[in-house]
Structures are given as C-alpha cells and as structure tokens.
Amino acid sequence: MSAQLEIRQYNGGGRHAHDFIQILFPMRGAMRLDIEGVRDVVSSHRVAVIPEGHEHDFVPSTDCRLMVLDVERGEIAGDLPSALVTPVDPFLWRLFSLLGEEVATNTRRAADAASLALTGLRLVAASPAPKTDARIEAALASSDVGVAGMARKAGLGQSQFHALFRATTGRSPKQHQLARLLDRAVDRLTGTRDPVSAIAYDLGYQNVSSFNRLFKQRFGVTPSEFRRNG
Secondary structure (H helix, E strand, C coil), rough: CCEEEEEECCCCCCCCCCCEEEEEEEEEEEEEEEEEEEEEECCEEEEEEEECCEEEEEEEEECCEEEEEEEEEHHHCCCCCCCCCECCCHHHHHHHHHHHHHHCCHHHHHHHHHHHHHHHHHHHCCCCCCCHHHHHHHHHHHHCCCCCHHHHHHCCHHHHHHHHHHHHHHHCHHHHHHHHHHHHHHHHHHHHHCCHHHHHHHHCCHHHHHHHHHHHHHHCCCCHHHHCCC
C-alpha cells in the first residue's frame, strides 16, 4: 500500500481497526472520534492521527468531507504528531487545503500529494512545544471553565494570567474557554437527546443563535446538523 491519499465522505462509523496509520484532514465539516476510549473532535485546522491496530469509531457531521492519508509505518521517515488531534498552523493548513483541492480535481496527483502531506505532517510534529508553567497547568486541569476562576486557580491577576496563558498554550483564555464549552456541547449532542436550546442555555449562552453561530464557526455545521448523523 505504501501511502494512499483520497478525498472521502462518511455516513457513519462502526468500531474497527487498520493495519496501517490513518491521518484525517477535514476539508469541510467535523468528525467526532473515539480511539480506544480517547475522544476528541477533528475539524478545520486540526489533523487526527489514528495509529495502526487501534480500534476506533467516529460520528461525522452531515457535510463532513475529509482528505484521508493511509500510510504504512515503514513508509514514514520521521515523526508524526503524537496526539489524537493536533492543531495546525494556518500556513501549513493552507498547504493541506491546496493538496485536498488538487486531489479532488485530479486523482492522478494523489501520489505526489501524499508525499507532500507527509512532509507537512513532519513539520507539524516538529513545531516547538509550548512553554509549560505549573500555574497554567493547574488552571487547565481545573473543572472551572470560567476565565476568572482559572485565574484564581493559578493565583494570578487577570492581565498577568492572560499573558502567561497565551505564552503557555498559544491561545487566549477566552479561546480555551470557548473550545471547552463547544467540546462539552458535542458530548451532549452525541450522548443525549436534549434539545439544542437546552444545551445552549445549560452551557451559559444567552440565546441559541449565538451558540449556533459559534458552533458552526468551529465545526463547519450547526449543532442540529452535527447531531443529525449521530
């Protein structure tokens, strides 16, 4: 098999495993992954790496469209991202997007695109790890999703906390808070039959339209569309 790259759409999952590594690049929509009990959501500007031999299942959004790279371990020269889902720098994401567009219009370019995608993945893996700080790590481990609560947990003032948080994680506390809330929303959408409005209000949103807008900004689909396939 060596390395194969295709554009795919999925209707549903079914727990299974591969004897090769599978890397997912969402070109549109989002997919909820469960790899041997570890769950996350892969969407735009994020890649997912499913190791060989690992049982996994998934729930795609209705419009989910992925560039999928299947590659044997022996064909990989260098490291791949070690996390289930890894954020991708906008510059590198532009490379992956261009490769996806090229393969979608000309499947004969798939072999060349697969080689370039592997090079891009090695650059993602080689990106410097963010600086760590015990106070920020404690805040991240806290069950409190509020920015003020995390600052108190870290024992820092608001401005100092914001600066240190961004230096440690690469994003603002507000961005982190939003990501955690939307991940909790995905849990509710896939694991319960609660109305979207109830989920929005329980998570602290004042109105459903703002919740729908922010959810779609991250995952490419509305909460109702995400649930429909689940």
